[in-house]
Amino acid sequence: MPKRLLLCLMVLLLVCTSCAGQSKDVNIMCLSVYEDTFDAIHRAGVARDDALAPVNCLTEEDYTDYADWYDSMYTGLLTRSDDIDIYWLRSTDEKAYKLLKDHYFVDLSQDKAMMEYYDAMYPEIRDWCTFGDEIFGFPVFIHYPMGLFINEDQMKDVGYTREDIRTMEGFGDFCDAWNASQPTPPIEGKLFLHNYVYDYLLSHYERATGELNLDTPAFRSILAQFGASQYFEYMPDSGGWYTVELDTPIALLTGTPMAYKRQYIPAYFPLLEGESPDTKRNVSVTWCIINPSSRNKEQAFAYMRLLAEASKYDKWTNPLMYRDEDFYASAFLRGTTFNNIYSDEQFEMVGGYLDGFYLKYGFTGYGDVRAIFDLYIMDGNQTLDETIAEAQDLLDTIRQEQYIGED
Amino acid sequence: MKTKSARFIKIKQVPGRRPCRSPYGGSGAPMMKLTQFAKSKPALLFLAPSLIGLLFFYIYPFITGLRYMFMSSGFHAEFLGLHNIMSLFRSELFQTAMFNNAIFTLAVVPATLILSLVFAAFVWESMGAGRFFRSASVMPYVAPTVAVVLLWTLFFDINGPVNQILSWFGAERMDWVGTSRLRWLVITMYLWKNTGFNIILILASMNVVEKEVLESATLEGANAFRRMVWVVIPQILPTIFFVTTLSMVNSFRIFKEAYLIGGMYPDESLYTVQHFMYNQFASLNYNYVVSASVIFTLFVILLVGGLYIVEARSRR
Numbered sequence: 001m002p003k004r005l006l007l008c009l010m011v012l013l014l015v016c017t018s019c020a021g022q023s024k025d026v027n028i029m030c031l032s033v034y035e036d037t038f039d040a041i042h043r044a045g046v047a048r049d050d051a052l053a054p055v056n057c058l059t060e061e062d063y064t065d066y067a068d069w070y071d072s073m074y075t076g077l078l079t080r081s082d083d084i085d086i087y088w089l090r091s092t093d094e095k096a097y098k099l100l101k102d103h104y105f106v107d108l109s110q111d112k113a114m115m116e117y118y119d120a121m122y123p124e125i126r127d128w129c130t131f132g133d134e135i136f137g138f139p140v141f142i143h144y145p146m147g148l149f150i151n152e153d154q155m156k157d158v159g160y161t162r163e164d165i166r167t168m169e170g171f172g173d174f175c176d177a178w179n180a181s182q183p184t185p186p187i188e189g190k191l192f193l194h195n196y197v198y199d200y201l202l203s204h205y206e207r208a209t210g211e212l213n214l215d216t217p218a219f220r221s222i223l224a225q226f227g228a229s230q231y232f233e234y235m236p237d238s239g240g241w242y243t244v245e246l247d248t249p250i251a252l253l254t255g256t257p258m259a260y261k262r263q264y265i266p267a268y269f270p271l272l273e274g275e276s277p278d279t280k281r282n283v284s285v286t287w288c289i290i291n292p293s294s295r296n297k298e299q300a301f302a303y304m305r306l307l308a309e310a311s312k313y314d315k316w317t318n319p320l321m322y323r324d325e326d327f328y329a330s331a332f333l334r335g336t337t338f339n340n341i342y343s344d345e346q347f348e349m350v351g352g353y354l355d356g357f358y359l360k361y362g363f364t365g366y367g368d369v370r371a372i373f374d375l376y377i378m379d380g381n382q383t384l385d386e387t388i389a390e391a392q393d394l395l396d397t398i399r400q401e402q403y404i405g406e407d
Numbered sequence: 408m409k410t411k412s413a414r415f416i417k418i419k420q421v422p423g424r425r426p427c428r429s430p431y432g433g434s435g436a437p438m439m440k441l442t443q444f445a446k447s448k449p450a451l452l453f454l455a456p457s458l459i460g461l462l463f464f465y466i467y468p469f470i471t472g473l474r475y476m477f478m479s480s481g482f483h484a485e486f487l488g489l490h491n492i493m494s495l496f497r498s499e500l501f502q503t504a505m506f507n508n509a510i511f512t513l514a515v516v517p518a519t520l521i522l523s524l525v526f527a528a529f530v531w532e533s534m535g536a537g538r539f540f541r542s543a544s545v546m547p548y549v550a551p552t553v554a555v556v557l558l559w560t561l562f563f564d565i566n567g568p569v570n571q572i573l574s575w576f577g578a579e580r581m582d583w584v585g586t587s588r589l590r591w592l593v594i595t596m597y598l599w600k601n602t603g604f605n606i607i608l609i610l611a612s613m614n615v616v617e618k619e620v621l622e623s624a625t626l627e628g629a630n631a632f633r634r635m636v637w638v639v640i641p642q643i644l645p646t647i648f649f650v651t652t653l654s655m656v657n658s659f660r661i662f663k664e665a666y667l668i669g670g671m672y673p674d675e676s677l678y679t680v681q682h683f684m685y686n687q688f689a690s691l692n693y694n695y696v697v698s699a700s701v702i703f704t705l706f707v708i709l710l711v712g713g714l715y716i717v718e719a720r721s722r723r
Binding site: 071074078080094095098099101102103104292293364368394397398400401402404 | 480482500501675686687
């Protein structure tokens with residue numbers, strides 16, 4: 001009797017396992033805030049081609065659980081679970097490089113239709129999607145944490161130009177002049193000073209050896225400038241997020257690609273004292289990547305093509321990704337608020353702008369080290385030497401942990 | 408016709424074996440042959456929930472994970488042989504972690520044993536106050552670790568009461584948490600928290616010491632110390648071995664306290680193998696997690712196995 005029972009159980013298990021492989025649904029793990037966007041894109045896609053697979057967005061609702069949610073996703077990938085077909089990866093995530101290095105992606109260049117989109121992209125953006133010789137993901141969001149978008153006309157009203165705010169000192173003068181004559185703050189959101197620190201960490205991290213020397217004059221200079229809190233007055237109240245309307249005078253926007261269509265042009269965060277005018281800034285990219293263990297690769301590819309097509313749509317939150325006007329004209333998801341931004345002049349300007357950014361992946365300990373410097377900037381309970389020593393000590397321990405067998 | 412209860416009795420009364428002296432089983436428990444054990448269906452039935460859990464949640468994952476030990480990480484993992492193990496042995500950080508675990512065990516096990524024996528003897532000899540001490544000693548053990556750690560970190564904070572008292576005597580305030588003093592702080596906390604449980608175990612075994620022998624020793628003129636050393640301790644040796652084994656195994660579980668005080672990257676003096684494994688897991692380096700856990704398990708088996716051999720020889 002027990003043998004028969006065992007046999008029945010095994011048969012049941014086999015049936016369940018074989019059925020699991022026949023699912024046509026595409027499961028995407030993404031953050032809940034973008035669920036609506038995905039839903040809109042998908043509905044539009046299905047209306048055009050009803051053969052597209054149903055899509056389930058497995059989302060995280062609570063940002064406090066965000067890290068745990070990501071951890072469970074990584075564990076699923078590493079144990080070759082096929083629960084997720086498409087997953088999100090953020091470049092600044094500590095595990096991003098590790099997943100790419102260990103090849104937890106499907107090379108998208110094997111799909112000819114997808115390659116048409118990549119071929120039309122700005123070369124910089126295409127490079128940001130490339131690992132080795134392979135294209136690992138599609139960029140769903142490109143964020144420029146140290147990018148500004150400025151309204152030159154409004155700046156001129158208070159007697160300043162784009163070049164005047166290239167330095168922190170000039171930026172401060174402009175803010176003072178603006179505040180003296182305008183009822184609204186000069187900048188939407190915040191000029192996040194921490195980004196200068198994060199930028200240094202990412203740009204100076206040596207991936208090959210895991211080394212990052214924090215005790216340098218350049219980094220000390222950045223911290224010293226913030227430690228003195230001399231720039232805090234330029235940061236509006238944290239509650240001061242304003243909705244930008246065309247008739248609302250706000251000269252600067254931070255990291256808002258949508259600004260292209262509102263006569264704002266792109267610029268960079270001001271340079272700190274001692275920074276070279278050629279200094280490039282970090283860009284943060286979020287990609288959609290196909291799980292190599294997925295059983296629905298065909299459907300997942302279909303969905304990726306839909307994403308790529310949707311990225312032509314001006315409601316999509318990316319700035320211009322393709323530099324070909326005709327390419328946009330073919331967009332089946334074309335919106336109603338086009339502002340004729342697809343001109344050669346605009347394409348050139350965006351191309352030049354992208355040249356001022358680089359992509360670096362997060363590294364193990366990046367979050368912890370960031371937290372140490374956040375505390376230094378905001379609380380100021382520790383000295384500069386103590387802060388650097390603490391962060392350096394942590395990084396050295398992590399380096400020893402992560403680079404075993406590679407010395 | 409044999410009844411189930413009769414079979415139970417037969418198992419307990421294995422000819423040639425000494426009856427269990429310790430109320431906790433331990434080394435004094437009758438040793439059954441495996442075949443007899445297997446025949447005992449009721450015993451298996453009672454053990455089944457625990458055995459199934461052990462099998463599915465510990466042994467099965469451990470064995471299936473062993474392959475990671477010989478592989479590189481990644482979707483297209485390659486066979487690396489013993490590379491991961493050798494890399495771990497060469498890693499200074501892993502050596503530090505193993506050293507810290509060894510230091511902790513070497514410090515904690517004898518200290519727990521001596522303290523438990525001394526306090527148990529004191530309580531046993533002074534039966535009047537014994538009830539109070541018995542209850543008091545077990546209080547830290549039942550207190551939640553998180554609460555204990557919070558209390559201790561408050562006490563030993565740079566502005567806490569301990570530094571306050573030190574400053575009254577002209578000593579400088581000390582950083583107990585951010586320096587290598589943390590190791591000794593955690594050891595002291597561990598002793599304070601866990602000694603009570605061992606005292607209860609030893610006290611219970613002292614209570615079954617043969618009274619006639621004790622009375623005869625007293626009549627012969629032996630004082631309390633001599634009675635303890637020459638009469639009581641030899642009779643409770645199995646329990647002492649049991650307490651030693653338990654302390655040794657528990658000493659490897661110091662991670663909880665260390666993590667709550669120092670986080671994932673505490674001072675180097677408190678960085679243990681568990682920190683190493685946890686951080687490797689969080690960094691998705693499963694090959695190193697498995698390799699480290701195998702090395703660590705072998706280390707624990709060797710230590711505990713060695714202790715059992717010593718015990719077996721001492722019994723003979």
